[in-house]
Amino acid sequence: xxxxxxxxxxxxxxxxxxxMANVAEAATLGSFDNPWNxxxxxxxxxxxxxxxNNWTNITSPTDTSFLDGENFVYLEGSDGGANAxxxxxxxxxxxxxxxxxxxxxxxxxSGPIEGDGFSFGGLTLNSGDFCQSGCNAVDPNxxxxxxxxxxxxxxxxxxxxVAGGYALIVDTENGNRSILSELQIGAGFQxxxxxxxxxxxxxxxxxx
Numbered sequence: 608x609x610x611x612x613x614x615x616x617x618x619x620x621x622x623x624x625x626x627m628a629n630v631a632e633a634a635t636l637g638s639f640d641n642p643w644n645x646x647x648x649x650x651x652x653x654x655x656x657x658x659x660n661n662w663t664n665i666t667s668p669t670d671t672s673f674l675d676g677e678n679f680v681y682l683e684g685s686d687g688g689a690n691a692x693x694x695x696x697x698x699x700x701x702x703x704x705x706x707x708x709x710x711x712x713x714x715x716x717s718g719p720i721e722g723d724g725f726s727f728g729g730l731t732l733n734s735g736d737f738c739q740s741g742c743n744a745v746d747p748n749x750x751x752x753x754x755x756x757x758x759x760x761x762x763x764x765x766x767x768x769v770a771g772g773y774a775l776i777v778d779t780e781n782g783n784r785s786i787l788s789e790l791q792i793g794a795g796f797q798x799x800x801x802x803x804x805x806x807x808x809x810x811x812x813x814x815x
Contacts, residue, residue: 633678634662639695640688642718645804649683652805668695671702674711681714685766685803689719689734696727704728708793718766718803729771729790730799736768741780749775761808767801776800 634657638646653662657679665673674680684692696703696715707713707728717725717732724734742764744757765778765786772790775798777783787800802808 633676635665635673635677635680636662637665637668637673637680637682637695638688639667639682639684639691640686642683642686642688642804643806645806646683648804648806649681653681667691671699671706674702674706677706677711679712679714680706681716683716685716685718686720689717689722689725692717693722693725696725700727704792707795707797710794712795712797714798714800716800716802718763718801720766724767727799728792728797730788730797731770732799732801733768733770733784734766734801736765736778736781736784736801737763738765738778738781738784738786739763741778742776742786743779745774745777751775759808761803763803764808765801766803769799769801772797772799 634653636649636653638649642649650664653664663673663677682692682695692715703713713728715727715730715732719732719734722734724732726732738760739762740760742759742761744752746752747757759776768778768784768786769788770785772785772788774783774785774788776787777785786802787798789796789798
């Protein structure tokens, strides 16, 4: 199985000792569009991370009512879902940031084919920065790489780069641009990535 950032993030959150005391019942996937008709790969990752039927699946959420009682939220807006994801973040920024500050863990991912990128919570996604090889972990000892490889590629591994925060995976062949970054916000934290679905990935095999 290729590097699956959903599983890695979940494992990393647990290892970092976040607020996810009952991770099996406190996770939500909010997806925008069906990226490359591969949303099943994302849903399968959530099953692997949290267990089948132990997380909430919401297509194109319009508000943040789902945050109540949740500890981990994954917002996926790759392919043609980038603009809808951006609109959702802009419309619900206050509620999302308050939830993170109180201890929530938010992962935003978008390997976009539309728009010019977006910013949220101190991190900025830059659209159109592609990585095919030399996509490497910055710190192999970081909890999200526990049991995983540290060198990745694909056609493509990323469709965007991330500015701000602390880089976790960088494109070493194109100026060490971050592909996945994290940022502590209050008692919680946020991660942002610019990766397409894992069917486009090659490289090390994590057993997360």
